[in-house]
Amino acid sequence: MSITLRKIIFWPHLVSGVIAGLVIAVMSLTGAAIAFESEIVGWADSEARRVQVPAPDAPRLSVDELLARVKAARPKAQPSGVTVYPEPDSAVLVLTGRAEGVYVNPYTGEVREQGAKGWRSFFHVMEEWHRWLGAQGDNRPVGKAITGVANTAFLFLAISGLYLWWPRKWTLRAMRPTLWFRRGLKGKARDFNWHNTIGFWALPVLIVLTTTGMVISYKWASDLVFKLTGSEPPAAQGPAAAPAVKVPTPPEGAKPIGLEPLFAEARRQVPAWETITVRLGGGQRPNAPQGPQGQAPAPQAQGPQALTFAIREQGAWPLFAAAQVSMDPFTGQVLRRETFADYNLGRKARSWMRFLHTGEALGWFGQLLAAIASLGGVLLVWTGFALSWRRFFPRRRPSATAVEPEPAPAQSETAA
Structure with missing residues (x-):
């Protein structure tokens, strides 16, 4: 044969x-x-995320106040991230773990479980x-x-x-x-x-x-x-996250200004924003910078760490792209703004492969x-x-x- x-x-x-x-x-x-x-x-x-808007011009609680409400309602929970949405009738998502979270009414502070x-x-x-x-x-x-x-x-x-x-x-x-x-x-x-x-x-x-x-x-x-x-391949597997952002040494006794002004600056950076997410650590040191979705966290450096906001823009291309805006938690100054166009070819290709797989x-x-x-x-x-x-x-x-x-x-x- x-x-x-x-x-x-x-x-x-x-x-x-x-x-x-x-x-x-x-x-x-x-x-x-x-x-x-x-x-x-x-x-x-959708039902769990929807809230009743008291009035068209009703004031919203600050993000810091919403986090305080979550900590009061869930004493054992450790908030690890916050996501806000542009719709007035959308609750704010507060992550309390890798995949768990709660919704918070931005007008009343009511904490409700995810559906x-x-x-x-x-x-x-x-x-x-x-x-x-x-x-x-x-x-x-x-x-x-x-x-x-x-x-x-x-x-x-x-x-x-x-x-x-x-x-x-x-x-x-x-x-x-x-x-x-x-x-x-x-x-x-x-x-x-x-x-x-x-x-x-x-x-x-x-x-x-x-x-x-x-x-x-x-x-x-x-x-x-x-x-x-x-x-150059990154040290960790996955798309390479940008290096940690160095924060200028704050004056002695200085305290972070809170999340609300930082979210306001994030909105100004991308006016047509769809979602804004900030990671708060989730087991790492508070204020540790995070990489975009599907990426490894950026390497941690010593001293104060910038807060990095992932901002999804309406109609953006690629569909999975998000602007990464890193800010000084003490002054609100934008220390770095990075978009998909700023990635090197290897990071772009690796990011595409992550989302082509799904x-x-x-x-x-x-x-x-x-x-x-x-x-x-x-x-x-x-x-x-x-x-x-x-x-x-x-x-x-x-x-x-x-x-x-x-x-x-x-x-x-x-x-x-």
């Missing part, structure tokens, strides 16, 4: 799919489940399985290692699957069985048709999802993005593509397992006339 390149590619494709298939199916299913997490939680949380608890719990479980296969505590590095390897295997399956799909003859008759779903097929012929059709149409998105997944999983892959763009870089359309392709990944695993089972454990037929026809010789069967 002659050995061809197609057979050399086919068997690693099959074996990789069988070994990593179950983990790939879990990651694909959970990835589809969390594709619209922010939109669903926002919708389910959508069921949805939040669901998405939390989905994210744990997507990232760590549900592992907890010290077992999470093991879970992360397994999902990283499975993601790499999925990338190999996508690329090798393209080669195995590639027609020997570019004719409609040769390509038809693998370009669209065919009616009336059963068993092996149906699984072969579904496997190739789903793989073909989902391939571009799956390659993007798995490639960006590798960049997120492995520091060497993240560093490679920076090196290929001629940028589809958020292209808005709801990108998220929909990511969700559909992820569901396609589940079906690829199912049909791949079915094809593999039939290959290794063929069913015996009572007569030769009952044997189902093999796929057209112009195609090659894939199995993962």
Whole structure:
């Protein structure tokens, strides 16, 4: 029996799919489940976030007063961030942990719990399985290692699957069985048709999802993005945060001026603001600067630390971009203003990859593509397992006339 390149590619494709298939199916299913997490939680949380405006010109409590109300209502809570919204009937979000928080009525100071608890719990479980296969505590590095390897295997399956799909003859008759779903097929012929059709149409998105997944999983892959763009890789994995902002030494006995004037300055910096968020530490020293969403915190320096406000602008591009405005907490002076345009090429590319992985870089359309392709990944695993089972454990037929026809010789069967 002659050995061809197609057979050399086919068997690693099959074996990789069988070994990593179950983990790939879990990651694909959970990835589809969390594709619209922010939109669903926002919708389910809309009632909890909405407040009654007493009057069009009703005065609002200061951000500092709102924090004091939270500390009084939740003595054990440690506020770690504040997000304000431009709508008059929107409450202020005060974070009390990495993902927990409360809403505060900006007119009355009433503290209320976030809504959508069921949805939040669901998405939390989905994210744990997507990232760590549900592992907890010290077992999470093991879970992360397994999902990283499975993601790499999925990338190999996508690329090798393209080669195995590639027609020997570019004719409609040769390509038809693998370009669209065919009616009336059963068993092996149906699984072969579904496997190739789903793989073909989902391939571009799956390659993007798995490639960006590798960049997120492995520091060497993240560093490679920076090196290929001629940028210096950061010490920590992820998009490089800007260096810590040095604050001029305040006079002896000086105290921070509070958050309210700093928020006022942040509004002036970006008049068409959509949200303004400031991190207050959350386990780090108060006033420690934070990197943008999806980035590691900026390195901490000694002495007073600037407060960095992440300001999302209406109609900004990229959709995930936010201006980072760092201010002196003692004077309110703007010490640095950084936008996406100020990033080096490596930081821009790495930020794009972070949000291409979830589809958020292209808005709801990108998220929909990511969700559909992820569901396609589940079906690829199912049909791949079915094809593999039939290959290794063929069913015996009572007569030769009952044997189902093999796929057209112009195609090659894939199995993962």
